[in-house]
Amino acid sequence: MVPDNTSQDKRSCSCEHRTTLFWCGAGKNVPVLHFRPDVCLYKNNDCSCSKMVTSGAGLTYKFVKTECRLLRQLLEGHGFREIHQNSNDFNIMWCGCHVKPYTLRGLTELQKVNHFPRSYEITRKDRLYKNYMRMRQSMGAKHFNFLPVTFVLPSEVNDFYSTFQRERGYWIAKPVASSRGRGISIISHPNQINLDEQIVVCKYISNPLLVDGFKFDLRIYVMVTSFDPLRIYVFNEGLARFSTVRYDGSPLNLGNIYMHLTNYSINKKNSGYVKCSDPDIEDYGNKWSMSALLRYLKNEGYDTASMMMRVEDLIIKTLLSAEIPIANACRMFLPHRENCFELFGFDVIFDEDQKPWLLEVNLSPSLACESPLDLKIKSNLLSQMLTLAGVVALDPYSKRDYGSRKKSANGYSMSVDGSNAAPLSNEDLRLVRQTKEEYVRKGAFFRIFPSEDSWDTYSQFLENKTHYNFMLHSQLYPNKEMNQPTNINMTVVPGSVQEKYARYEKSLQPLGTVEDYPPEALLDAITPDFSVVDDTITQHQHDSGTGKCPGEIRQIREISPTSGYSGRLPTRSPAGRHYSRLQCSG
Secondary structure (H helix, E strand, C coil): CCCHHHHCCCCCCCCCCCCCCEEEECCEEECCCCCCCCHHHHHHHCCHHHHCCCCCCCEEEEEEECCCCCHHHHHHCCEEECCCCCCCCCEEEEEECCCCCCHHHCCCCCCCEECCCHHHHHHHHHHHHHHHHHHHHHHHCCCCCCCCCEEEEECCCCHHHHHHHHCCCEEEEEECCCCCCCCCEECCHHHHHHCCCCCCEEEEECCCEEECEEEEEEEEEEEEEEECEEEEEEEECCCCCCCCCCCCCCHCCCCCCCHHCCCHHHHHHCCCCCCCCCCCCCCCCEEEEEHHHHHHHHHCCHHHHHHHHEEEEEEHHHHHHHHHHHHHHHHCCCCHHHHEEEEEEEEEECCCCCEEEEEECCCCCCCCCHHHHHHHHHHHHHHHHHHCCCEECCCCCCCCCCCCCCCCCCCCCCCCCCCCCCCHHHHHHHHHHHHHHHHHHHCCEEEEECCCHHHHHHHHHHCCHHHHHHHHHHHHHCCCCCCCCCCCCCCCCCHHHHHHHHHCCCCCCCCCCCCCHHHHHHHHCCCCCCCCCCCCCCCCCCCCCCCCCCCCCCCCCCCCCCCCCCCEEECCCCCCCCCCCCCCCC
């Protein structure tokens, strides 16, 4: 068991949060860093409190084929320094692509990489579809029914033509390995498809759930810390991205990408895109927090608990579909189980029947901060992701012994509870301890697999029938009988479970306000853009001719930090709530 906060390092610090280490391992002698999100607010790493424990530890990081200013600020704020691309003396390697096998084989026990080998099995659209269809054919369509009808072209072009003749309508064509909406098009006939490159064609969801008439999708952050045994965590906050043109299914609007696509990278280029410069206002403009959207939908009478229950089911089954190839690659290439972790971005859309559909899984979800809401969510996400990953505050090539692993007379360790009833091997005992330590460090992440009921519900879908998954479930929930697989009714959610899924409706705690951190102290790339405009109703002219954005037309005053103005926003949403304007002073 990880010691509580009172037994952790408490060096003198001027900040409110002084705890910086979790002591883990069998001998409680492995220092694991506790990352703090508020260091992202400081420019030039002015906050030295979080560096005190790590000073002298020689912590290093490197970026490979990517750049993330927010992550750089977070790491350097905790005492890490960047090393040369050719150096292998790193604690964390953050890659924007898949890692080469020879690099993985050379990792030490203390080194972390942000991608599992072969994770493209769910992040490439063609591989996601192939794995999904394999599970659908073996397990049944009633269990795997969360992907729209999909074809990989040109190999399945004849099947697509046949299906199109039966199910006419709109289809959406996407490159198999692109992101940020690049290369996406809406088509109404197969002749509009270019067969010179490999693409996937999916049935278009023509009855999307709308908010104030606008189409939206959810970006849900999912973290996996192990594939054997499988451990899945979902961050309690995400993003809702809205289109910038009111939805209309008329064929005349087929070419309007700002109506049909919800990708932020596309819609931000539209003149009708509405930003919000207040991080505490989460349900205004074309980007909301996921919790704000769920609160809005609940207020409108939707069963948000059932919706999120289905989303969790979708996430688990998607990862189970790729469990075998990824777990096999981990056994082949990773010298230590703890070397890899991965943050996936699941993009989900709801139809008007509240059914979630998986659009895609992102290999490296965007961590760019182009608004205060981005900063609030992604700084918390990154800090708690690294804390959960278990970054050890030691030199990566340290020869330190992490404690003894005592064996019993027959070569096995005692069971976790100290009895002889269920003997565990050293590796079993280590996995159970690591999983419990992860749970202590999970922060705003929720572990959805393993959970109390996950074995009963999902063991039938485990193609990789290893000892570790069963062992971990039985040791984490010793009083739970390991029953035969059961099917859960996703449309009727009991009251006790309703409270469980209400966790997604809770907003994150603010990092601070503009009053606490003047704009000049913020990072250059994430300073809110304040500008003075007239105190009038802002009409955002969209291609569809309406002047509304998600959250209704509202009076907006963009305040300059030097204006000294203090006011209040008018009624903002159908719930009729009012928000106070930031107090800004020069």
